[in-house]
Amino acid sequence: MANILYMKLKEQLLTTLASSTVKVVLIDTGAYTYSAAHEFLSSVPSGARIGTPQTLTSKTLVNGVFDASDVTIPNVPAGTGTGSAAEAILIYIDTGTESTSRLVTLIDAAPGLPVTPNGGNVVVTWAAEGIFAL
Structure with a gap:
């Protein structure tokens, strides 16, 4: 039997x-590089954040799986950030202050990524099995 955490x-x-x-924002990885030492939103340059952060709704926790409703990031202007594409999705706990808003996960492998903003809405569709699992 493998080592396992209880559900x-x-x-x-x-x-x-x-x-x-909990909020989600698109990330230009040309302007932000992941580091395991990063803890708060203040570690992510504002120029790397694309579009207006959106709050996750209908959050669920079942057997260690975190999920929420799909998210629409409205009217994402072309040319935001230092690059033209968003290659990742950042999820963080928003406290209203960047220096205390804890980073949760950076997702760079998801349907629709990378996405090139064109002024329209960007829909983030989570996987059927949830956003992530512990």
Whole structure:
């Protein structure tokens, strides 16, 4: 048998996400490079963030899987950020202050990525099995 975390522990670890304001924003990876040392939104240059961050709704936690409704980022202007494309999606817990808004996950492999903004809406469709699992 493999080492395994119990499901109820996973759910307990994720309860902060269920009770917090969790947002998503598109990221230009030409202007931001992931680092495991990054902890807060202030580590992500504003020029790397594309479009207006949107709040996740209908969040669920089941057996250590975090999920939410798909998100529409409205009217994403062309040419935002330093590049023309968004290659990743950043999820973070929004406290209203960048220096305390904790980073949750950076997703760079998802349907529709990369996306080149053209002034229209960008729809983020989460995988059927959820956004991520512990």
